[in-house]
Amino acid sequence: MEYDRLRASGVRQREAAALVGVHERTARDWDRGIRKSNGARLHPDGRRIDYKTGVTTTSAASREPSVAAVEAELHHRFLTVAERELIADLRREGQSLRAIGRALSRPASTVKREIDAHSVEGVYQPHRAQRAWAKSRPRPKASKLATDGPLRDYVAHKLQQQWSPEQICHALVTEFPDDESMRVSPETIYQAIYVQARGGLRREVAAALRTGRTRRKPHRSPDQRTRRFVDEMVMISERPPEVADRAVPGHWEGDLIVGTRNESAIVTLVERSTRYVMLGHLPGGHTAEEVRDVLVPLIQTLPEHLRGSLTWDQGCEMAAHKQFTVSTGVPVYFCDPHSPWQRGSNENTNGLLRQYFPKGTDLSVHSPEDLEHVAQQLNGRPRKTLGWKTPAERLRDLLTTT
Known part of the structure; x- marks a missing residue:
């Protein structure tokens, strides 16, 4: 199965789910063997x-x-x-x-x-x-309301009287103070109701709950997202127009390629105008602090006029983006969720890099010198999109004319 192959190669659960077109909850079930x-x-x-x-x-x-x-x-x-x-x-x-x-x-x-x-x-x-x-591994425990008995009868009777699950929960304590078997949480009642509502009991359930709903309704609207990081993200929609049309050099796209078991990684940076590639070494992990400590010196090797911006996805490895911006003066723009085409140059480059660093392999075995050698090879390849010039030649032209 394609999802299993992606997970075995080190792809994160959320990304693998998006690639095969299933919901993240379904992917989570698959990982658990369900x-x-x-x-x-x-x-x-x-x-x-x-x-x-x-x-x-x-x-x-x-x-x-x-x-x-x-x-x-x-x-x-x-x-x-x-x-x-x-x-x-x-x-x-x-x-x-x-x-x-x-x-x-x-x-x-x-x-x-x-x-x-x-x-x-x-x-x-x-x-x-x-x-x-x-x-x-399993610790199966049947729901209190899954079998007939006085508790289930009491709950069903009160639901028919339009009582809410929370009211039922407190009434049980009052009416049966010494009977621990007559206890149930509001959540257990809701779970019993909504599981049944997926089948042939819709009419009964609609009559039982005051809302008449057969499924839960989130309290926040679907278009509201919880904050991804402590420091607020600046989205790609706010990126200056000159970045999008690639007319001005110095704007970069970044990402990670990850090794086996997500234990090692390589930072990949691609300049949008010249397609010039820079690689950073992450042999021991890719936490936000580790990525920041690699990105800062990598960007600082560039002349100031080539430090325009950095576009990244919403991976947790960029949680320290504010610290990166303070250290380098380079603003970070974040792509929309599940939108890899918004970093098209970087996605294409990552595919080329997999020729040298196959999926499912340990990336920590490669030295910084190995990464520099691979970057030089990619930057020395002529590109059709550059009029068959190489990224190294295009970057050299920029450095000599400015």
Whole structure:
């Protein structure tokens, strides 16, 4: 599946969801091993939740995990069955814990805990360990209102009298002060109502709630977005017109290309007029502070008249954009969400860079000298859009004529 391939290559959840055309909530479910089939949600622990009735069923009870749960591969922090088999193989060969950890790119302490927890008579059992992991992950708990009983009857009766879930919650405490089984939160009532509303109970639900709604309504309008960063962003719509038409040099587009497991990255800067490329080294991470500390000296290598502006997407790595602007005098403009074409030159350059830095590889193995060599190669390539001149030639012309 294309989404799984993108995630395995290090693409972030939100970006992968946008690329395959699904909602971020669906992508989040996929990462957790949840799939949709025939009007139901299938969980990796074997649970099946029907959309219409809200009823949850469990395959083979919960005594043994399902095959899907055993074979599920979720977040990379979890050991996979293949890694557990490799631990068993290397252990039989007499490899040390540190050697096994290096083979898995995991701490030796993780390997030790795994072996200690799942060994039988001193022999590590990988498939037994995988089944135990799959069984321990889910903690299914049926909703209080999922089965018949006095609590459900009370709630249903009060809803028919047009009581709100919050009123029902407080009335239960008053009427049944010593009965802890007669307790339910307003959220649980809302969840029971809205799950049923997706199926054949719309009329009953519409009559039960005073609002008559069968789905929740957000309190804020859809066009309102929470602030992405502490320092307010300046959007691309406010960027000067001369930046858009590429007539004035010195305006840059920036982004990151990320290595395996999002643990390493490379800063990529492209000048919009000349397509000149500059690369920054991020071998140990790409937090906002680390990106800032690479961008500032990178931009400061340029003459002042080529420090016009920087356009970036809304990635969290640019949370320190205000500090960057104060240090360099270069304003930062942010693209609209899910609009990579607003940094077209940078997107195209990142595609060219993947020839040298393939997706899913460790970018920390490359030195700053390696990055400089790659940048020189790209800047020495003739471009059709430049009249078959090279970015290096165009930048040299700018430097010699100004």
